[in-house]
Amino acid sequence: MVIVDTSVWVGFFAGRSNPRVRILESLLARGEDIGLCGVILAEVLQGIRDDREYRKTRTYFDDLLFLPMTRDTFVQAAEIYRSLRRRGVTVRKPVDCMIASVAIENNAPLLHNDHDFDPIAKYCGLRAVQPTSESRTSAH
16 A cells, blocks of 8 residues: 555646656556545645536545544654654644654555655655656655
């Protein structure tokens, strides 16, 4: 299973071609399990203005693995944020710490296109999918 962040879904639905969108397309073509959490679901859906596209996207997401967020998820998100602050790193969007916490809890790599996840991967145990020259998935 790979968790796909909002930053990749936005590019995917906008028809952009970048390495991470190509990875998502490859995962979908291979029938890989794709996970998301409530935060990602809300972020993607709230950005859709057209009612028809909203319904279509909402239905599309019904087929993905929905990962719960518990009290422990939020406590871990706060610990991630605090740990990075002690290192002098401020995550611009604390919601990214919540998404990272879900990925860490589920031992699932995160496919993202958001630099805020880089220090979380470096210092907090997040496994992030990195594009390779062949655009396959690899997690570090």
